[in-house]
Amino acid sequence: MQSSDLLRDIVIGMSDGLTVPFALAAGLSGAVSATNLIVIAGIAEIAAGSIAMGLGGYLAGKTEIDHYNSELKREYEEVETVPHKEKEEVREFFQNLGLSEDVQQQAVEEMTKDKEKWVNFMMKYELGLDKPDEQRARKSAFNIGVSYIVGGIIPLSPYFFVQNGTEGLKISAVITLGCLFIFGFFKSRLTGVNPWWGAVRVTFIGAAAAACAFGIAKLIQG
Amino acid sequence: MQSSDLLRDIVIGMSDGLTVPFALAAGLSGAVSATNLIVIAGIAEIAAGSIAMGLGGYLAGKTEIDHYNSELKREYEEVETVPHKEKEEVREFFQNLGLSEDVQQQAVEEMTKDKEKWVNFMMKYELGLDKPDEQRARKSAFNIGVSYIVGGIIPLSPYFFVQNGTEGLKISAVITLGCLFIFGFFKSRLTGVNPWWGAVRVTFIGAAAAACAFGIAKLIQG
Numbered sequence: 001m002q003s004s005d006l007l008r009d010i011v012i013g014m015s016d017g018l019t020v021p022f023a024l025a026a027g028l029s030g031a032v033s034a035t036n037l038i039v040i041a042g043i044a045e046i047a048a049g050s051i052a053m054g055l056g057g058y059l060a061g062k063t064e065i066d067h068y069n070s071e072l073k074r075e076y077e078e079v080e081t082v083p084h085k086e087k088e089e090v091r092e093f094f095q096n097l098g099l100s101e102d103v104q105q106q107a108v109e110e111m112t113k114d115k116e117k118w119v120n121f122m123m124k125y126e127l128g129l130d131k132p133d134e135q136r137a138r139k140s141a142f143n144i145g146v147s148y149i150v151g152g153i154i155p156l157s158p159y160f161f162v163q164n165g166t167e168g169l170k171i172s173a174v175i176t177l178g179c180l181f182i183f184g185f186f187k188s189r190l191t192g193v194n195p196w197w198g199a200v201r202v203t204f205i206g207a208a209a210a211a212c213a214f215g216i217a218k219l220i221q222g
Numbered sequence: 223m224q225s226s227d228l229l230r231d232i233v234i235g236m237s238d239g240l241t242v243p244f245a246l247a248a249g250l251s252g253a254v255s256a257t258n259l260i261v262i263a264g265i266a267e268i269a270a271g272s273i274a275m276g277l278g279g280y281l282a283g284k285t286e287i288d289h290y291n292s293e294l295k296r297e298y299e300e301v302e303t304v305p306h307k308e309k310e311e312v313r314e315f316f317q318n319l320g321l322s323e324d325v326q327q328q329a330v331e332e333m334t335k336d337k338e339k340w341v342n343f344m345m346k347y348e349l350g351l352d353k354p355d356e357q358r359a360r361k362s363a364f365n366i367g368v369s370y371i372v373g374g375i376i377p378l379s380p381y382f383f384v385q386n387g388t389e390g391l392k393i394s395a396v397i398t399l400g401c402l403f404i405f406g407f408f409k410s411r412l413t414g415v416n417p418w419w420g421a422v423r424v425t426f427i428g429a430a431a432a433a434c435a436f437g438i439a440k441l442i443q444g
Binding site: 016019020023024026027028030031032037039040041043044045047048049051052055056059063066067070094097098099100102103106107110111114117121188191192193194198201205206208209210212213214216217220221 | 237238241242245246248249250252253254259261262263265266267269270271273274277278281285288289292293316319320321322324325328329332333336339343410413414415416420423426427428430431432434435436438439442443
């Protein structure tokens with residue numbers, strides 16, 4: 001589970017990191033010929049994007065924990081103050097599963113004997129909330145932010161070495177679309193989807209974003 | 223439910239649209255003084271980001287549906303070919319709820335009488351998969367993409383009217399941070415979190431991303 005969480009974070013960060021800086025650099029190549037500006041814009045984007053995703057993810061994780069804890073407190077209170085209402089909600093859950101009234105009744109009796117178990121049940125099956133892991137939120141945000149930076153440097157790297165934007169774009173497109181294809185392949189295998197279709201899908205999104213950014217930038221620049 | 227889904231899409235698209243183009247433009251203001259380049263880069267970013275989010279979300283939705291359907295098929299097969307194993311999994315679910323063996327047995331018997339109900343139960347509680355809504359995926363992607371564009375135009379708009387990058391940045395910062403504050407306030411109310419803390423959080427992420435992009439761009443440009 002640990003390693004698949006890490007993999008998931010890397011996949012999220014890298015896929016955005018590969019796509020958006022690539023498309024931005026492609027767009028600028030359509031408007032300016034000097035690569036130093038493309039590099040500056042690309043790095044500014046990587047900084048902005050990695051912070052928005054990393055810090056955003058970290059604080060969203062904290063919020064989720066606060067939300068969980070406040071709901072947990074409320075459920076404990078409700079189990080104390082309106083136990084008949086809460087018991088009825090447990091019964092409805094078993095009713096929705098299609099169990100007979102007899103079994104519903106027995107299950108409710110057994111479930112509500114232990115208050116902690118009862119509250120955990122309500123949290124998970126009434127509210128659909130799993131207990132969030134605080135440390136996990138922190139690590140996850142860090143992993144996503146770093147993966148975004150690593151992913152973003154790949155499409156940008158050719159512009160470091162060539163002086164002409166169009167030239168840089170050609171090399172960047174080959175490298176990035178190749179990476180997106182490989183990446184989409186393995187990403188799809190993780191999620192159990194046909195890997196070839198996944199590879200085509202991820203590559204297509206990157207190409208479409210880049211083409212659109214290029215076209216629009218050329219249009220504005222006249 | 224319909225309207226809260228729409229609201230959720232707008233919140234996701236707008237918050238990224240406000241943050242990343244704002245930070246990118248801020249970063250470029252630290253490196254170039256001509257606003258026309260900032261505008262071109264900003265619009266290229268908006269095009270790239272809205273496509274990556276919108277198209278990405280649309281195709282991810284399609285993938286999710288494929289995944290659900292392939293798992294559904296597999297569960298139907300397993301219920302036919304290894305019913306005792308699948309029954310045991312149902313029993314384990316009730317065991318984990320803390321029910322007595324007696325009630326577990328009865329619940330399993332009742333649950334597995336109807337194959338469709340049984341499979342739906344396995345999908346939801348063994349695999350944790352809810353039936354995805356195809357039309358919803360399409361609409362959601364569109365809403366997020368459009369919200370990203372609307373959000374992105376806000377921080378960019380001052381640069382249309384002033385000739386100097388630093389001047390544009392000052393106005394952009396005031397407008398965007400104000401929008402992020404208002405936006406964070408209402409976003410938090412949606413998710414049941416303290417709205418003032420939410421407003422501060424969202425504003426802080428935007429400011430941090432912009433400050434970092436600005437600093438790095440200035441550093442590179444030397």
